[in-house]
Amino acid sequence: MEHMPPRADHLTREVVELIGEVVARYYEEYDEAAAKHSLTGAQARVLGLLSSEAMPMRRIARKLKCEPSNVTGIIDRLETRGLVERKPDPADRRVKLAAATEDGRRTAALLRDSLDFAREPLGELSDDERTTLRDLLKRMLGG
Amino acid sequence: MEHMPPRADHLTREVVELIGEVVARYYEEYDEAAAKHSLTGAQARVLGLLSSEAMPMRRIARKLKCEPSNVTGIIDRLETRGLVERKPDPADRRVKLAAATEDGRRTAALLRDSLDFAREPLGELSDDERTTLRDLLKRMLGG
DNA sequence: AGAAAAGCTTCAGGTACTGAAACAACCATG
DNA sequence: CATGGTTGTTTCAGTACCTGAAGCTTTTCT
Numbered sequence: 001m002e003h004m005p006p007r008a009d010h011l012t013r014e015v016v017e018l019i020g021e022v023v024a025r026y027y028e029e030y031d032e033a034a035a036k037h038s039l040t041g042a043q044a045r046v047l048g049l050l051s052s053e054a055m056p057m058r059r060i061a062r063k064l065k066c067e068p069s070n071v072t073g074i075i076d077r078l079e080t081r082g083l084v085e086r087k088p089d090p091a092d093r094r095v096k097l098a099a100a101t102e103d104g105r106r107t108a109a110l111l112r113d114s115l116d117f118a119r120e121p122l123g124e125l126s127d128d129e130r131t132t133l134r135d136l137l138k139r140m141l142g143g
Numbered sequence: 144m145e146h147m148p149p150r151a152d153h154l155t156r157e158v159v160e161l162i163g164e165v166v167a168r169y170y171e172e173y174d175e176a177a178a179k180h181s182l183t184g185a186q187a188r189v190l191g192l193l194s195s196e197a198m199p200m201r202r203i204a205r206k207l208k209c210e211p212s213n214v215t216g217i218i219d220r221l222e223t224r225g226l227v228e229r230k231p232d233p234a235d236r237r238v239k240l241a242a243a244t245e246d247g248r249r250t251a252a253l254l255r256d257s258l259d260f261a262r263e264p265l266g267e268l269s270d271d272e273r274t275t276l277r278d279l280l281k282r283m284l285g286g
Numbered sequence: 287a288g289a290a291a292a293g294c295t296t297c298a299g300g301t302a303c304t305g306a307a308a309c310a311a312c313c314a315t316g
Numbered sequence: 317c318a319t320g321g322t323t324g325t326t327t328c329a330g331t332a333c334c335t336g337a338a339g340c341t342t343t344t345c346t
Contacts, residue, residue: 041302066303069305069306073301073302073303092311092312094310094311094312
């Protein structure tokens with residue numbers, strides 16, 4: 001008894017399911033790589049952000065799409081471990097800049113390398129195929 | 144000072160970054176859809192699993208790749224809300240089967256529809272392109 | 287029967303997250 | 317300038333998620 005038009009054709013459902021798998025695997029490998037350095041997923045993400053550039057807590061919250069009060073805790077834990085430090089912003093004394101320490105940058109680099117390795121399923125694809133994939137994903141994300 | 148061969152060429156990094164975006168958006172929309180029904184991400188995932196088939200707690204834990212003790216809590220909360228119930232397994236009295244209630248199945252169906260709608264960026268692509276995307280993803284996942 | 291294994295729960299201990307309340311510092315506007 | 321609103325951060329209370337260890341019941345192995 002088909003009481004509604006199908007929401008999505010078979011092909012679309014198939015692609016959606018595959019994307020679901022990609023997402024699952026991505027997260028799994030991300031957390032695994034983070035765990036190798038005794039970091040949680042959230043901590044790894046923040047450390048990655050800070051490795052290239054110090055930034056105010058507020059901006060981290062926006063990037064993570066979460067409340068600023070949450071960032072306080074994450075930075076607290078990273079700071080305890082000496083991977084990040086809080087510095088005053090000379091231009092605005094309300095602001096605290098979170099900056100990766102030398103140790104933090106080193107850890108972030110190791111993490112990035114683990115991830116590159118983990119993401120190597122892309123090795124299956126030729127250059128042409130990767131280009132095609134890139135363009136399709138771009139379009140899909142609504143360039 | 145290049146002391147190591149580059150981990151990944153520019154194209155690969157670009158694709159990896161795009162996949163990162165897909166993953167971020169997927170999670171965001173998933174949680175959003177779940178929140179519309181006052182469910183957390185984890186609860187929505189479990190309810191989705193159970194909507195098609197009742198299963199032992201143990202199996203849920205394996206699917207979620209987490210400890211069984213964790214599943215106890217998630218099912219507790221779903222059960223409190225009347226979306227899931229625990230039933231004895233007639234074949235093995237140690238086992239408790241988690242089964243979606245009528246209400247649970249209804250909620251799961253609504254959730255699935257929200258997701259289909261949320262995932263509609265695929266509409267950007269033609270049939271041929273979706274086919275190509277499907278095949279590339281399959282290969283990437285190492286079919 | 288007795289020992290080992292399997293399935294679930296409970297508990298203690300963390301992390302992640304939100305929303306409200308508090309505080310300091312930065313603007314505006316009158 | 318003064319004062320009142322806004323912004324950036326933190327603290328706190330409350331919830332969910334998650335692990336690992338310990339405990340209980342039932343099954344399975346020998």
